[in-house]
Amino acid sequence: xxxxxxxxxxxxxxxxxxxxxxxxxxxxxxxxxxxxxxxxxxxxxxxxxxxxxxxxxxxxxxxxxxxxxxxxxxxxxxxxxxxxxxxxxxxxxxxxxxxxxxxxxxxxxxxxxxxxxxxxxxxxxxxxxxxxxxxxxxxxxxxxxxxxxxxxxxxxxxxxxxxxxxxxxxxxxxxxxxxxxxxxxxxxxxxxxxxx
Amino acid sequence: xxxxxxxxxxxxxxxxxxxxxxxxxxxxxxxxxxxxxxxxxxxxxxxxxxxxxxxxxxxxxxxxxxxxxxxxxxxxxxxxxxxxxxxxxxxxxxxxxxxxxxxxxxxxxxxxxxxxxxxxxxxxxxxxxxxxxxxxxxxxxxxxxxxxxxxxxxxxxxxxxxxxxxxxxxxxxxxxxxxxxxxxxxxxx
Numbered sequence: 001x002x003x004x005x006x007x008x009x010x011x012x013x014x015x016x017x018x019x020x021x022x023x024x025x026x027x028x029x030x031x032x033x034x035x036x037x038x039x040x041x042x043x044x045x046x047x048x049x050x051x052x053x054x055x056x057x058x059x060x061x062x063x064x065x066x067x068x069x070x071x072x073x074x075x076x077x078x079x080x081x082x083x084x085x086x087x088x089x090x091x092x093x094x095x096x097x098x099x100x101x102x103x104x105x106x107x108x109x110x111x112x113x114x115x116x117x118x119x120x121x122x123x124x125x126x127x128x129x130x131x132x133x134x135x136x137x138x139x140x141x142x143x144x145x146x147x148x149x150x151x152x153x154x155x156x157x158x159x160x161x162x163x164x165x166x167x168x169x170x171x172x173x174x175x176x177x178x179x180x181x182x183x184x185x186x187x188x189x190x191x192x193x194x195x196x
Numbered sequence: 197x198x199x200x201x202x203x204x205x206x207x208x209x210x211x212x213x214x215x216x217x218x219x220x221x222x223x224x225x226x227x228x229x230x231x232x233x234x235x236x237x238x239x240x241x242x243x244x245x246x247x248x249x250x251x252x253x254x255x256x257x258x259x260x261x262x263x264x265x266x267x268x269x270x271x272x273x274x275x276x277x278x279x280x281x282x283x284x285x286x287x288x289x290x291x292x293x294x295x296x297x298x299x300x301x302x303x304x305x306x307x308x309x310x311x312x313x314x315x316x317x318x319x320x321x322x323x324x325x326x327x328x329x330x331x332x333x334x335x336x337x338x339x340x341x342x343x344x345x346x347x348x349x350x351x352x353x354x355x356x357x358x359x360x361x362x363x364x365x366x367x368x369x370x371x372x373x374x375x376x377x378x379x380x381x382x383x384x385x
């Protein structure tokens with residue numbers, strides 16, 4: 001086994017997956033070469049840090065929200081494969097409502113942005129997303145619009161295929177104010193801060 | 197014994213609780229793997245959703261020749277590649293492997309690992325194929341054979357990627373330590 005082959009296998013000695021003759025050969029090389037032994041210790045240290053990070057929360061990982069959406073997707077597939085008794089129209093309505101909502105919010109942002117800029121009030125978007133939400137399927141466009149306006153937020157991104165929306169605060173609205181309104185709304189299925 | 201293997205026949209027979217259990221066990225590592233290739237949390241969440249829907253659809257075709265985790269990471273890898281192809285992106289890492297001839301100072305590397313931010317920065321700084329190989333080896337503790345199966349590449353290619361990834365990673369850590377030393381002991385940004 002060449003030096004380069006041994007070095008290529010060192011990470012697999014560090015993660016303890018190397019077996020058989022290869023393990024014996026690499027261990028023998030390490031025991032007779034302080035430089036290789038030191039490199040192995042460095043790789044083990046790197047792995048430990050990465051493993052520690054792996055056990056921490058992944059931040060944006062969809063978690064339970066993603067699981068709920070997956071179950072809906074599975075349910076939809078199961079129903080689609082079953083004998084059809086009546087057309088399933090709810091997803092179409094939902095997609096339509098989401099599209100209308102997005103168009104309205106974007107249009108409204110442009111309108112208010114132009115108006116405030118004209119008056120010199122200096123309207124500007126607040127920047128990074130403040131919340132990540134999913135909505136109940138029965139939410140209507142009008143109700144969603146009213147809720148967003150009441151909370152002082154706008155849609156920054158979404159919907160994703162999972163139905164996730166990112167919301168950001170409008171100028172002058174605090175995180176606590178917006179969160180209180182959103183948490184009180186029965187249209188919200190889940191709400192989280194990106195850092196949560 | 198593969199701890200997830202008993203779930204696959206149940207999923208294949210339509211048991212949604214088994215799918216939920218598998219999702220809860222593997223969601224975070226699979227998401228992290230996808231995110232390491234896409235660097236977009238929204239797209240990564242969508243791909244994760246597609247991966248587990250694919251598991252639901254094709255659990256009956258799982259033959260048990262690999263670990264369930266390796267099979268699922270392979271599905272995730274192919275979906276990421278499909279997305280890259282749709283966008284006309286290509287990863288040319290193997291064609292432009294950087295040659296790092298001199299060895300890194302291993303003491304400085306070990307010292308650098310005291311700051312997780314250094315490791316995170318240096319892993320993120322690797323090219324996608326290198327980052328993927330080192331991540332699967334150190335986050336998921338995969339064998340080189342499992343990595344090769346996941347990314348559908350020859351084992352020799354994986355060993356080469358790991359070799360270069362390790363060199364680049366250690367050089368980066370050494371550099372971060374030298375930089376932070378020069379900055380009076382503060383971590384480099």
